[in-house]
Amino acid sequence: MAKKNMLQAVNEALVEEMERDPRVILIGEDVEIGISGDTRNLVARGGPQRVRNTPICESTITGLAVGAAAGGYRVVVHLMYANFIYTGFDAIANQMAKLRLMTGGQLNLPITVLTVYGGGCSRGAQHSDSPHPLLMNLGGVNVLMPATPADAKGLLKTAIRGDTPSFFFEMPGGSSGEVPEDDYTIPLGSADVIQQGTDVTIVTIGSTRCAAVEAAERLASQGVAAEIIDIRSLVPLDRQTVLRSISKTGRLVVVDEARQRCSAASEIAAMVAELAFGALKAPIRRVAVPNVSLPYAPNAEAPLLPTAERIVEAALAITSAQAERRHESNA
């Protein structure tokens, strides 16, 4: 298996899906050149009819996707940065998310919106938002946040083949990983337990997986065994995997790159509090971005993001008594 980064994996999925289904089309700003790499060389593969640069007009791009999907195409929309969801939001919220319901099921809208999100690169406040909670609250759209290149490829293929609008959040950086060459898909709403543990469950959302893995290593050295769940898909949400883990660990830390207020972490925390209150041994902790926009200067931006340090701190706060007991029994 070849090692690829997430954008290369996305590119591979797009190439394969365009070759598999002639009704898959791709529109967006600069998709023909594909500056970041995810849409590179697609004109050569899909042809200039199916891969088109649009003018810079997000309100039209999102609505145009709705019309083209109603007209029978599987539309992949590239919105470049997730903040541009806001400029294209009318057609997303009022048309894309609602038409299936409003038409009594006459319309299915196979639309996949690709967009890059998150901070840590000094992109400034207008290019670093993580607006997935806003989309989770719409109803009517899937929200996908893969953390690895292999998951990105499998989830993107499922999204493109599906009949429900899906928002697919890409991480431009992130580590490379093995990506199977074959044609595989990953079902939406299936979380991945990437590390077993008994003391605390850490649920990670997209980009926060990396910090959680690092945090788990540090916790292990302090005698705390963390179970890590990469949620992968927020809508639909794999409740069962999270609840199963809570019944084992009784403790939850949810890590999210959105602002904390009404974040995806808040939703997962509320879900666990509602459905597994009896299993909880300690309060749930959210590790997210404080309720501010991300600044430009690296030294000001970094501490606002969910770091391994903050995750460790949150986990220790709810496991400390147990950690202490373990420590004593080992001594």
Place this chain on the structure above:
Amino acid sequence: MNEAHLDKTALLSLFEGMLLIRRAEEHLRDAFARGSLCGAVHLCIGQEAVAVGVCSQLTECDWIASTHRGHGHFIAKGGSIEGMLAEIGGKASGICQGMGGSLHVTDVSKGMLGANGIVGGGLAIATGAAFAAQLDGGGAAAVCFFGDGAASQGVLMECLNVSALWKLPLVFVCENNGIAEFMAADSINAGKIADRAKAFGMPSTTVDGNDVLAVADAARVAVARCRRGEGPSFIEAQTYRIRAHCEGLEFVGGIEWHTEKLKEWTSPERDPISRLRGVLISQCRCTDADLEAAEARVRAQIERAAAFAEASAPSDPGLPLRLAASTAE
């Protein structure tokens, strides 16, 4: 005037089409007044010629996107009256199973992509449908109906730009009914609306929107251009809104200009149905009996549809969650 337009059968069909919209909406007006509708209705009484004239040039393979005042477009594109009245009644047998109501009457099987509660909401959708039609290569066209209010939404400029750039098979039909909600159209739009399209190198014409033959003529030219692959056109059809923005709301204060215009536009010389009736009698040798037969057919159709809607079961309250499927989990 095109000779073909004086064909009696064709003209009678336009007449009956407009009459069907008028009577369906009068039925809704009365039902609202009686308090028997659950939601708002925005009526297009007096504007029927725009919907009927444009749609007379389209087939089921063509797409339209409509406005919040969409009953006329829905009916003119072939949507079922039964389905529409049941929809507005919130019934399971409604065209959208009661999930949309008046603001969202949609019949995808007829190429009708929906009335739209967002002013200007149909513009990009029609542009996308035109893009799909272009990719299909089958010669289908898309029409976007929008009003003088939507003419000042920024998305119009975007859609004019991209459709001209890509030579999309799209016709922009601005149904300028003189009033945006409660504001005179010329108090909120600078310059002439039709001129906006000219900046994008697009043919643009202004027609008397209460003359169904003039509307049909303009649409014929624009749709033919689409089908030849030469790109989009713009039609501003000037008409007037006879009813309030939506039923149950009346104009309040400072409305002399509206009262004057209302008198003018409801006169037989301006009313689109009376005008075509005049043409049918004077130029097509139609008799009162021909016209009365059309009236009777329309009346029977509305009565049947109203009875169907009345007798239908209420909408299924479990449907929203079933339609949402995975996204509601």
